[in-house]
Amino acid sequence: xxxxxxxxxxxxxxxxxxxxxxxxxxxxxxxxxxxxxxxxxxxxxxxxxxxxxxxxxxxxxxxxxxxxxxxxxxxxxxxxxxxxxxxxxxxxxxxxxxxxxxxxxxxxxxxxxxxxxxxxxxxxxxxxxxxxxxxxxxxxxxxxxxxxxxxxxxxxxxxxxxxxxxxxxxxxxxxxxxxxxxxxxxxxxxxxxxxxxxxxxxxxxxxxxxxxxxxxxxxxxxxxxxxxxxxxxxxxxxxxxxxxxxxxxxxxxxxxxxxxxxxxxxxxxxxxxxxxxxxxxxxxx
Numbered sequence: 001x002x003x004x005x006x007x008x009x010x011x012x013x014x015x016x017x018x019x020x021x022x023x024x025x026x027x028x029x030x031x032x033x034x035x036x037x038x039x040x041x042x043x044x045x046x047x048x049x050x051x052x053x054x055x056x057x058x059x060x061x062x063x064x065x066x067x068x069x070x071x072x073x074x075x076x077x078x079x080x081x082x083x084x085x086x087x088x089x090x091x092x093x094x095x096x097x098x099x100x101x102x103x104x105x106x107x108x109x110x111x112x113x114x115x116x117x118x119x120x121x122x123x124x125x126x127x128x129x130x131x132x133x134x135x136x137x138x139x140x141x142x143x144x145x146x147x148x149x150x151x152x153x154x155x156x157x158x159x160x161x162x163x164x165x166x167x168x169x170x171x172x173x174x175x176x177x178x179x180x181x182x183x184x185x186x187x188x189x190x191x192x193x194x195x196x197x198x199x200x201x202x203x204x205x206x207x208x209x210x211x212x213x214x215x216x217x218x219x220x221x222x223x224x225x226x227x228x229x230x231x232x233x234x235x236x237x238x239x240x241x242x243x244x245x246x247x248x249x250x251x252x253x254x255x256x257x258x259x260x261x262x263x264x265x266x267x268x269x270x271x272x273x274x275x276x277x278x279x280x281x282x283x284x285x
Contacts, residue, residue, distance in 0.1 A: 038210045042159055043114055050117030054095055058155075059241030064248050068239050072154055072182050072270075073101035075236070079274040080150040080180035082107040089148045089172060091139045091181075092156030096122025102152065103132050110145045112137050140168050147174040153181045157273075158212050162219075166226040176279035179228065185235055185271045186213035216271050228275040235259065235268035 049057060059065045076098075082088060084106035093099045093111035095118050102109055109132045113119050116136050123134060135145075151169045169179055184191045191213045194200070216233040223231050238255030239248065259265050 038159075038161070041210055047115070047117050050115065050121065054118060054121070055097055060097060062241045062243075063245040064239050064243035064251075065241040067248055067252065068237060068241065069097065070101070072237070073098055075272055076152050076154065076180045076182055077102055077105050077107075079272070080152050080178050082150065082152075086149045087146070088150040088152055089139065089142055089146060091151060091153040091169075092159065093122060093134065093153075094118045096125045096127070096134065098154045099132060099134075100125050100127060103127055106131075107150075109133070110135065110142065110148070112139050112142060114138060139172075142172060146172050148172055148177060149174055150178045150180060152179075155183060157181055157183050158214065159210070162214075163222060163226070166222055166228070170226050170228065170277055173277040175277055177277045179273065179275050179277075181273045182237075182270050183273060184213035185266075185268055186215050187235075187266050188213075188269045189267065191269065214271060216266075219271075219273065223273075223275050227278060229278050231275040232273075234272045234274075235265045235270070236272055237268050237270040240269075 053061070055061050060069050080086075080088065082102055082105035086105075086107040088102065088107050088109055090099055090102060090109055090111040093113050094115070096111065099109060099111045099122060111122070111132060112135045113122075114136065119134050119136055135142075151172055157165060173179065184195075186192055186195060195211070195213050216235065220231055220233055223233075236259050238258050239252055243251055255268075259268060
């Protein structure tokens with residue numbers, strides 16, 4: 001679940017592969033090539049977050065937030081098949097917190113974001129440039145860096161024009177490649193209020209002006225329309241970032257039960273999305 005004063009399911013757009021940020025395009029170039037009001041607002045929101053402590057704002061620095069982050073990174077990594085020999089594109093890497101987790105699998109990473117300010121923080125992680133490269137560019141412009149075995153991310157798709165983003169991800173993947181993301185669940189009561197009660201936005205600095213959230217069966221239909229196969233969208237995560245340390249264990253255990261309980265599981269804080277680009281057609285010998 002999101003934190004009342006922080007929404008850990010938010011994120012900005014990034015692609016990264018290594019340690020040092022490469023300003024493949026500066027923000028003016030990004031906007032001149034794809035000038036959308038939504039993109040401009042996302043860049044401005046990234047600048048706002050970078051003035052403070054983004055990871056604290058998103059709820060990742062509490063004891064419970066760190067438990068949530070570790071589990072989320074493991075879920076995304078495992079379902080995407082990250083490991084040595086795998087080339088993955090991370091969309092919306094932000095401060096590089098999840099990039100660091102993904103890099104531990106041994107996969108090579110291209111991590112992109114349109115926020116130069118957040119990428120500067122990612123650079124301080126000193127990830128090996130032979131394995132991870134941070135790029136300031138739109139993920140839509142990553143053809144030259146792929147194709148990819150996997151396209152991954154945490155809390156970023158809900159910042160995008162979703163149908164266009166899914167089509168682009170499909171084309172960036174190799175045939176049979178995997179898409180794996182964790183995103184906010186619109187059926188979660190707190191997420192619903194944050195996204196639908198827009199008059200509250202001035203008091204919710206962690207929520208960008210255009211971000212939304214997903215209902216899993218509607219998203220399933222969009223993934224099918226984009227051509228993806230083996231689609232699985234699973235509600236998960238009942239641990240609130242504000243949970244006191246001594247309650248993390250019991251609440252995590254109860255959450256695992258709720259995640260398996262029909263109907264109740266639909267109200268979890270997040271959904272995990274896993275699907276594949278259609279494999280190449282089988283050729284008879």
